[in-house]
Amino acid sequence: MNETTQSQDALRSEARIAHGALHRLRQDLFVDAFAFRPLPPLEDAKISRWVPWLPERLRRWARWLPHLTVGFFSVLVFLAGMADSGPGSLQGLLAAGFAVLVAAGPLLTLFRPVGAYWLSLFAFAVLGFAEVVFSSYPTMYGTLFGSGAFPTLLAVMVLVVLRTRPRLAVEMWLVTFGVAGALTVLVGADPGDLPPVAVFCGAVLIAAAAVRAWREERRQVVETQSATQEERTRRTLLEERALIARELHDVVAHHMSVIAIQAEAAPYRVKDTPPELATSFATIRENAVAALAELRRILGVVRSADPDAFAESDPEAPQPTLGSLDSLLDSVRSAGLVVEAVVTGSPRPLPQGVELSAYRIVQEGLSNALRHSPGAEARVEISYVLGGLGVRIVNGAPSRLAKPSPGAGHGVLGMRERVQMLGGEMTAEPTEDGGFEVAAFIPVANTAGQTKTGGNRS
Known part of the structure; x- marks a missing residue:
């Protein structure tokens, strides 16, 4: 009883597997087989990576290189089909019709890939059947796999696999050699060619499926890395x-x-x-x-979310202002950074939020100079102007190799967030001499009695 139940369960499992395989075959090769799926042109980034030496004018045409290649192949197939035909004869008319039918398959892969496979398979079947109907032209058609229709069919299958999904390689291989086996019996051809040709085509299609799977995996990796980078940036911003x-x-x-x-x-x-x-x-x-x-x-x-946010400092200590700038400069000087501070305009009391943000911008700018430009000199400029406060931190080129920093760019993101919060503007960009410059302007309401005297601190 148990053996009978197990046997029935095994049969049901096999039936489900077979039903699933047939369902996938139907979805891949029959449902919307002639749906319009145009091949997009190449991306500019790929062209720049593959042929960086190509002039800018030619790069616009290089985007259509796959389309031109397939079109050129179709022309060659058509010319090969017309090579042995005689002009004005019945043989010439038949050859022209068959040549158009065979050459249309590769060209159709650019727009309807699965439909192109069916068209090429139909052309292969028609030429195979012609072995019986037009037996008076043996040199034109040759053996079942000797005509130009089968190499073209194989090329079409490779293009379809590269354009769709890897599993179509197995499905098209099964359908193709099922039809080839039926034609072999129908035309009475020698079946000895069928196994080696099937093995060769299987190897070619497996290679095409591997290339397609590798491309798909690479695309997913790039998308994952982009999503990870966006998530990291969003988390840093928060x-x-x-x-x-x-x-x-x-x-x-x-x-x-x-x-x-x-x-x-x-x-x-x-x-x-x-x-x-x-x-x-x-x-x-x-x-x-x-x-x-x-x-x-x-x-x-x-x-x-960060219970130890103030673990390294006194939570009761007042927030720093520009009045604490001297202690900050002394700290970075003790770390080995040569820095000069210049204050222009008439120093005046500013809102605490502005003072705090300006101090943090200077602090982060000097930290970036220490981290990314070791051995360089830095300059801090604080400008009290009408309508606001200007802050500029600039450093020269590094004198030695900087250690890799996984948090590169996050400090600039924080500075920009502070400036935007106060309605100001900020730029952060490399300088011509290989250094880096951060410049910010924070608007502040005008107060009476401002003067334009200046001073230096070092």
Whole structure:
């Protein structure tokens, strides 16, 4: 009983496998067999990689090189089919018709690849059947695999595999040699040619399928790497925004605390404070305290992904400003970077968010100089101008080889995010001498009494 059940299960499994194979065969070769699938031109990046020496004008035509190659092959097939025909004779007319039928297959692969296979298989079957009908022309058709239709059919199958998917190699091989076996019996040809030709065609199609699988795998790897790079950039951007939010929390919290304290103290500074005014001050204080609570809650969410964000520094320490620039310069000088600082314009108090962002931009610019340009000299310029603050960090070319840095570009992303947050503009690009320059302008509301005196710090 158990053996019978196991045998039935095995038969069902084999039936399911066979049904699945037939379903895939039907989907690949029969459903929408003549659907329009044009071959796109080559990408400019591939042309530049393959033939970088090609002039720019010729590169536009090089994009259509696969189409021109297949078209030239079709012309050769047509001319080969017309070689033995006599003009004006029945043989010539038949040869012309067969030549057009055979040559149309490769050309059709550019637009309808699976349909091109069926057309080439039909041409092969017609020429094979012609062995019986037109037996008076043995030199024209030769053996079943000796006519020009079969090499063309093989070329079409290779093109179809390269254009579609690897498994079509097996499916077309089975269909083709199934038809070839039937024709061999029908025309009474010698079946001795069938096995070696089948083995040779199988090897060619396997090679084409391997090339197609390699190309597909390479394309997926490139897509995965691109997606990974985009995800890494997006994650870095979110991390930078979280860092900015943590730093600006202290700035905003300070202002809200001042508002709450002043609102609480204001009623005591006015004799006989009207009840309405006292109520308004109380409401202001309550809203300020509620805003502080919300700020702390938001900061807790931001810090939850990085609980050790302030592990290397004092969380109660005030955020740095441009007044702390001297200590930063001393720090990078002790690390071996020769840096000069120049301040132009009249230094004036700026909003804390602007001071903090300017300090971080200078800090990141000098860190990049240390990391990517060892041995180079750097220059920091702080410009107090009408309407804003200018920051410029420039370094020369490195004097020795820099160590690879996996985080390259992320610091620039963070600086750009800070500047854009404050409505400013920033550029970061290499200099002509092999160094690097970061220049940013942060708009600040104008204040009266500004002068244009300058000074230097070193």
